């Protein structure tokens with residue numbers, strides 16, 4: 600048989616398969632309508648297992664594995680189509696439409712903004728780039744920033760979520776699942792760390808360095824180059840600078856921003872001490888209500904997937920089918936679970952596309968955790 604003959608055969612089979620697929624989907628539609636009328640759940644794992652066992656037996660030992668992959672995808676496609684007939688309109692659709700209508704055309708210039716730390720913190724610097732005239736309220740920890748926004752004490756909150764050389768800010772991701780919030784804007788800020796000490800102190804005098812975990816990680820090579828230096832962590836780089844200023848000690852230095860040198864009367868012992876010149880931190884600006892400004896082109900989701908083969912792959916395939924570019928996928932363990940994970944997706948997408956809205960509505964109707972975090976502009 601020539602390649603051409605073989606391809607002819609494949610074409611014939613595909614024609615039959617496509618017809619059968621359309622037939623199967625039409626029946627799935629009728630099943631969905633029945634289920635809607637009788638109030639039955641969409642997912643029926645018992646039935647799916649029965650089908651999987653039958654068709655994989657039919658496929659035989661060599662092809663069993665491939666048949667399972669095909670059928671798991673088929674169930675996913677089937678359930679995804681069925682959701683159209685089960686739910687008249689997902690509440691998320693209305694929420695998105697309302698937010699798009701009610702959000703003003705321009706992002707506010709002034710606002711009361713919650714930041715972790717004290718004056719000179721990187722979150723404050725980010726808030727000053729996001730808003731022209733922010734009134735910053737400082738909080739001891741990130742949890743309080745989420746709470747301040749949720750309780751309406753502050754209109755917005757600014758939080759770091761990832762650094763280009765040291766990776767995600769894990770604790771912020773973990774807090775996301777405990778709070779109700781939306782992302783209204785995001786910012787990529789270049790971070791240049793300095794080693795700050797009291798005037799008169801020289802680098803050879805420094806026996807202890809204090810800073811935040813993330814900043815210490817971003818400056819690990821510089822720290823290693825100083826021999827016999829004790830490392831102390833604290834909850835914020837600006838707090839570290841203040842601590843050094845108030846300590847009265849001449850053998851301690853803080854890793855912090857250049858702004859903190861001016862604010863706390865310290866001098867710069869060493870500049871640009873981070874691992875790379877291209878050191879950027881991404882900050883999110885959170886709000887209590889969903890705000891979608893014109894031009895929003897980044898979308899964030901938090902979701903869990905069923906603990907079975909291919910489920911993450913199937914989720915990614917849904918985004919890929921719409922041609923959406925994933926810019927970040929973060930996974931964090933769900934405490935108390937048997938190695939189950941919460942997934943955080945960032946992608947380039949706009950809610951002006953009806954296909955994107957429809958996919959989000961479909962995902963929001965499924966039994967797993969699904970949280971739409973926002974559609975926003977990242978500067």
Ligand SMILES: O=C(O)C(=O)C[C@]1(C(=O)O)C=C[C@@H](O)C=C1
Nearest residue numbers: 630641642643644646647674677
């Ligand atoms: O049989 C059903 O209950 C269906 O809804 C059909 C179907 C399928 O595509 O085969 C789809 C979803 C269910 O989880 C199980 C099976």
